[in-house]
Amino acid sequence: MxxxxxxxxxxxxxxxxxxxxxxxxxxxxxxxxxxxxxxxxxxxxxxxxxxxxxxxxxxxxxxxxxxxxxxxxxxxxxxxSGYEKKLELVGVGYRAQAQGKMLNLSLGFSHPIEYSVPEGITIETPTQTEVLVKGIDLQKVGQVAAEIRAYRPPEPYKGKGVKYANEQILRKEAKKK
CATH class of the missing domain: 3.90.930.12 (Ribosomal protein L6)
Structure with missing residues (x-):
């Protein structure tokens, strides 16, 4: 063993x-x-x-x-004690707002994204660019955080997108002429 x-x-x-x-x-x-x-x-x-x-x-x-x-x-x-994942929205105009069992996201698309929060999970938005996913099931908390991040993963040039709070994004250098 x-x-x-x-x-x-x-x-x-x-x-x-x-x-x-x-x-x-x-x-x-x-x-x-x-x-x-x-x-x-x-x-x-x-x-x-x-x-x-x-x-x-x-x-x-x-x-x-x-x-x-x-x-x-x-x-x-x-x-x-429960589990918690913190997500950050990086980018001009990127916003999140929790309304009951819905999370409204503005991520630079032509339409707003409405994410339906599953049972057993609570989502809080302390600021417009922070999302807190809380719950008692570690697997479900991680899955919900990954689904929210998947809408706009961070890109490697400016780092814009939805990222975990402690995530380090490897930056690429811009193309030289």
């Missing part, structure tokens, strides 16, 4: 975990979530932590233990 699979998952304070069959249900201050485990993985709860082990010694079972452990760790972190 990998080093990650051998580490137990600590249950944060304020989070209740219930292991029923092949599902793990977690409830915390940010909400509640469910993780379905693979049939080849066994979970046991001991002294405020979850311990993962393979059901048998096959290579597939051993490989799945680390995956299920990481997904469960992400679930517990999500229900206790």
């Amino acid at each position: 990998s080093r990650i699979a051998k580490k137990p998952v600590q249950i944060p304070s304020g989070v209740t975990v219930e292991v029923v069959g092949d599902t793990i249900k977690a409830r915390g201050p940010k909400g509640e979530g469910v993780q379905v485990l693979h049939a080849d993985v066994i979970v046991s709860e001991a002294e405020g932590s979850l311990i993962f082990a393979p059901r048998d010694a096959s290579a597939d079972s051993v490989a799945l233990v680390g995956t299920m452990r990481s997904l469960t760790q992400n679930l517990l972190t999500g229900v206790s």
Whole structure:
């Protein structure tokens, strides 16, 4: 097994975990979530932590233990503190505005873009050029941020577009005559 699979998952304070069959249900201050485990993985709860082990010694079972452990760790972190991705809009006239379950984007196209926010995700716009994507599911938060970024990815000459807050854009030099 990998080093990650051998580490137990600590249950944060304020989070209740219930292991029923092949599902793990977690409830915390940010909400509640469910993780379905693979049939080849066994979970046991001991002294405020979850311990993962393979059901048998096959290579597939051993490989799945680390995956299920990481997904469960992400679930517990999500229900206790949540996840957040920050996007920045760089460019003249590029604006974002959150209105309920819709995100209105002006990205230099001839038409405005209306992005429908999926269930379980909240989007905030502290300024016109910043978008905060928040939620308890790490995969869903990352997917929504990637979909918004895909409307106008940053270009390499001026850096205009939608970029992650900590993203470094490799700049190209303009063509010389």
